[in-house]
Amino acid sequence: MNQITLANGQVYSFQQLGSGAPLLFIHAPAIGHVNFFAQHALADHFQLIIPDLPGHGDSSPIPESFSLSAIAGQLCELLARITDQKAIVCGYSQGGPLALECLLASPNLFAGGILVSGFSEVNELFLHTRFYMAEALTAMHGIGLLASSIASSHVDDPVIQKQWISHMENTDSSTLLQLYRAGHAENCTARLSEISSPLLLLCGQEDQRMHPYAQLIEKHAPNARTVIISGVNHQIVTKVPDRFHEEVRCFAASLSLDLQRSAVPVP
Structure with a gap:
């Protein structure tokens, strides 16, 4: 793991693997960079940048309230410090709205975005309920219970499950609670028309409750398209990584001219 200290003193821990077009991966709350262990295979053609969000891993905590747009600004600063190439930002689950906020905050840094689930x-009861449950568990210092539940739903290998749980149990509970609250309050739908770069929206065929969210984004973002992945629910990146990697490679190939443009100035 590498570390970088931002201008405001916030410390981010991150993995940097491979070379080529940069891929910035944004994990779901509580999981950390291990969310994308299966994506290391993409390092053969891409430069993978996989940070731990605040309070995860060795990234410093932010126990007070914050917005996803504030975290997106930090991620954009991190990216600009690491590479002078345009990147593809890929957000998983609540990492998705963070990816959207990155594209809104610093469009000059990105050639496109991928949202996975x-x-x-x-805007509906199911997702509200999931957030309320996660917030309640975290407020009661239930990170251990969250870790076991999330790991078992994403990973079949018991050895990797233990690695996930070990990493997740170190998450700062106050920061995690604020991250859940920020995700629950997030609403950037009205600003999606400002995102001109291409967006790939990936949904699991069995993840029916998330399909309307992809349709909503596709309706408002001018260059968004949805791909439904068969035989999987929410956990696309861990359950069907080969199919996910295929979609990433195809999407990146469609952006090849943008990715090869001249260096992007650091904001």
């Missing part, structure tokens, strides 16, 4: 707002 993502959303731009929370």
Whole structure:
């Protein structure tokens, strides 16, 4: 793991693997960079940048309230410090609205975005309930219970499950609670028309409750398209990584001219 200290003193821990077009991966709350262990295979053609969000791993905590747009600004600063190439930002689950906020905050840094089981707002009972449950568990210092549940739903290998749980149990509970609250309150749908770069929206065929969220984004973002992945629910990146990697490679190939443009100035 590498570390970088931002201008405001916030410390981010991150993995940097491979070379080529940069891929910035944004994990779901509580999981950390291990969310994308299966994506290391993409390092053969891409430069993978996989940070731990605040309070995860060795990234410093932010126990007070914050917005997803504030975290997106930090991620954009991190990216600009690491590479002078345009990147593809890929957000998983609540990492999806963070990816959207990155594209809104610093469009000059990105050639496109990929949302995996993502959303731009929370607007129905199912997702509201999931957030309320996660917030309640975290407020009661239930990170251990969250870790076991999330690991078992994403990973079949018991050895890797233990690695996930070990990493997740170190998450700062106050920061995690604020991250859940920020995701629950997020609503960038009205600003999606400002995102001109291409967006790939990936949803699992069995993840029916997330399909309307992809449709909402596709309706408002001018260059968004949805791909439904068969035989999988929410956990696309861990359950069907080969299919996910295929979609990433195809999407990146469609952006090849943008990715090869001249260096992007650091904001």
